[in-house]
Amino acid sequence: MSLENTRHPAGPGLDELVPSRYALRVGDIDVLVVSDGILSLPTKMLAHDADPAVRAAWLKDMFLPPEMVDWALNVVVVRSGDRTILVDAGWGADPNLPRAGRLAQRLEAAGIDLGSVTDVVLTHMHMDHIGGLLVDGIKDRLRPDLRIHVAAAEVEFWASPDFSRTSMPPGFPDALRTAAKRFLNEYRSQLRLFEEKCEVAPGVVATRTGGHTPGHSVVRLASGGDRLTFAGDAVFTVGFEHPDWHNGFEHFPEESARVRVRLLRELAETGELLVATHMPFPSVGHVAVAGDVFRWIPAIWDY
Template sequence: MNLHNASHMSLDNPSHLGRPGHDELVPSRYAVGIGEIDVLVISDGVLSLPTKMLAHDTDPAVRAAWLEDMFLPPEMIDWPLNVVVVRSGEQTILVDAGLGVNPNLPKAGRTVQRLEAAGIDLGSVTDVVLTHMHMDHIGGLLIDGVKERLRPDLRIHVAAAEAEFWALPDFSQTSMPEGFPDALRATANQFLNEYRSQLRLFEEKHEVAPGVVVTRTGGHTPGHSVVRLASGGDRLTFAGDAVFTVGFENPDWHNGFEHDPEEAARVRGRLLRELAASGELLVATHLPFPSVGRVAVTGDVFRWVPVTWDY
């Protein structure tokens, strides 16, 4: 199966395949082939957040200079929010699930409708991998009516450390806008209550499907994980929240959502060096859609190199 032809992703409703759904006129899905593994990056939308969240530990003047150099507004920016669908063998794997319904963040929460627009039936998903359990990664599975459309034998893979953390989360090292800690805690607890019986916990590394391996990194959250794909000599890493746009030039800057910012910076530096050395593709949750690119490095300075879109 090849995701360059989106019709192959549908099992039940071929009548609308390839046709943009819901009258949308924005690009919201992008297909990549990794050997025999098919990958579809889907935009869940964007999150409007204060720019301070990019680097709460940094001199405001330095942060403002970076934003100006990047032609970004000084106070609020839209963070991209991406999820990934992977098809390996007979398994269809959703990596993260987007925000779901949140009236305070109305520009996101599009994953379910965009899966449908791509011809992907929720009932065809065999596995879900969660990079971590922040609400913008699990909320799509909490939308009313979604659980009933999923397979009863759906497997949800998440690091054991992540599930354990959200039983009593520690926000002491984060720097979030008011209300976010309570919202994150409530969403994680709701998710655990609704899906606990379908969780498949792993400690450090787990092969979800042929060539699809999820590995715990920690840092951003204790159980934060990345998903690495390998097939036929091709490789791609979905880095979740380990990497942000600002993190290439400034990997030591602390993101406001990081529960252990020092460890998150170490994870980011190690991962970027690995990706620069291997030349493999990178996709991440909060890089600009479709976020497919590579990492270049000169000395201690990293650079994100987006791929040229393949039409």
């Protein structure tokens, strides 16, 4: 992968009218944010514990529809030294969700061969983060020595997952269980488990935060004085103004809120870049703080 590969269509029919990849550099590390598409979900999922009237007012203030909202699905490709690292793998193939599961197509359009990926880091094992590896034919295109890094606590959790504190649409818990079980069956031999931290490549460190799931992790990049954090599902758009609101996919809501506040305060202090799975593409920006309320400041696109 190189920044040059992202500036030109890879071939007829592969380029799209909407932007779906965005390249930047963190010191000597190449970073490519890739859109896996969009997932439409009930707005209640953004804050199932909030007063409905307060939630509705927030949605109106944000110019968002009252009932259903589109969630971005972002993944990141990182090149550090001789390692090419895919951070999360997107939703995968689902005929019922035609706007999601675009990762393989968009990696191809960016000139990235799946066979060049040396490592995968999973922030957690929800199906919108592992599904791209379960698409028919994808495993055969991956390197046999591919290393998949995930927190040990995450693998342990999915042996018998607890959904008692979540608030998901019908069918989601069963789908998540099925996807995690299949993923572990297919890729267990390639897993590289870590407890709290794992340096995947020079300047690329996965760190377990817990909260969203027991093994939820963020990926932090540092090189030449530049820093960027890929926060996975620790941060959602609503979490800046209302970090205490509980997302419906959080297995441990109170701990998720503590993780979110701690991470946002740290990012506001350091001034480093933030990218997150469900922030609007390309989700590259900074965090500002005033008291107990945070503010998202999108970075100016570098053309």
